[in-house]
Amino acid sequence: MLDIFPGVRLVAPSENAERARAASYSLGSGRAVVIEEAARVVEREVQGGDRASSTFKVLLQAQGVAQVVHRGRRAELGPGDLVLLDGAQAFRMEMAPGYRQVVFELPRDLIGRRSSALFGRAGDTLSASTPAHSALSHALQGIVQHAPALAAQQRSGLLEVVVGLLSSLLGASEPDSSEDRRWLRARADLDANLADPGLNAERLARLQGISRRRLDAIFAAHGQSAERLIWERRIERAAEELSNPAHAWRSLIDIALGWGFSSPSHFSRSFRRRFGESPSGFRARAGRES
Numbered sequence: 001m002l003d004i005f006p007g008v009r010l011v012a013p014s015e016n017a018e019r020a021r022a023a024s025y026s027l028g029s030g031r032a033v034v035i036e037e038a039a040r041v042v043e044r045e046v047q048g049g050d051r052a053s054s055t056f057k058v059l060l061q062a063q064g065v066a067q068v069v070h071r072g073r074r075a076e077l078g079p080g081d082l083v084l085l086d087g088a089q090a091f092r093m094e095m096a097p098g099y100r101q102v103v104f105e106l107p108r109d110l111i112g113r114r115s116s117a118l119f120g121r122a123g124d125t126l127s128a129s130t131p132a133h134s135a136l137s138h139a140l141q142g143i144v145q146h147a148p149a150l151a152a153q154q155r156s157g158l159l160e161v162v163v164g165l166l167s168s169l170l171g172a173s174e175p176d177s178s179e180d181r182r183w184l185r186a187r188a189d190l191d192a193n194l195a196d197p198g199l200n201a202e203r204l205a206r207l208q209g210i211s212r213r214r215l216d217a218i219f220a221a222h223g224q225s226a227e228r229l230i231w232e233r234r235i236e237r238a239a240e241e242l243s244n245p246a247h248a249w250r251s252l253i254d255i256a257l258g259w260g261f262s263s264p265s266h267f268s269r270s271f272r273r274r275f276g277e278s279p280s281g282f283r284a285r286a287g288r289e290s
Helices: 108-114 116-121 131-149 152-170 178-192 201-208 212-220 226-242 252-258 264-275 279-289
Strands: 008-013 021-027 030-036 039-044 055-063 066-070 073-077 082-086 091-095 100-107
Touching: 021 131, 021 152, 030 131, 055 108, 055 131, 066 082, 073 082, 082 116, 082 131, 100 108, 100 131, 100 152, 108 116, 108 152, 108 178, 116 152, 116 178, 131 152, 178 201, 178 212, 178 226, 201 212, 201 226, 212 226, 226 252, 226 264, 226 279, 252 264, 252 279, 264 279
Parallel strands: none
Antiparallel strands: 008 039, 021 030, 030 100, 039 091, 055 082, 055 100, 066 073, 066 091
16 A cells, blocks of 8 residues: 555554455556555655655545545545545545545646646545535446456546546536636646746746746736745745654755755745744744644
């Protein structure tokens, strides 16, 4: 399981380890993973730049029950229920014996282009008692059921189907305005590439296939600057890790480089400018208040 989901930590392994099973099916640049009896408790901490950070997940509770804590929200899952997970953020999951889960990993950049409103719904529980959610649950279970018999090219086409279902049934389709769509896509690419030290406004414009001047105009229309937002988001992500006791073992330089800062001194100056104190002082204060 640790090989399948980078950054996940086994807190309590399953007592039925001989029944543990994990099967993965590619869906183009995404995938579906079936998990049974792999663990009782798992945790995922944010790790800047790891593979999971570039994904958005839909977790389907196919059998049994589970609890998921994500973005400060607790989801109680029964058979057929779903929960949306942002791969760039932490979660904790507890499973009862006899569970079976299906995790759809969707590329973050695809979600950003097609259904960026889904990012705001991370942590939402989609109860199977709701008709739209039940329809989505049955469709996803059908995809996994037939995936082993499909050719890779056929499975690749299912990626767009899954994203389309999410958009249609959850009302998370793109806005009508082309400028708003471009803004949401730029924000999605910005968040997905924060750990890349080479990310700046010029690089973001290239990712969008537009000029730097056009990018600046799009951000200005929303009262923001691309360069400043990149800086702010990196500082915010670093602050989240500094305030998390699970990251107490990580050095300041490790966290700084993990979120794209070029040097410890650059990180320290930027952090002090944003929070009015040093990274080490912030970490110490967060530890006292936790």
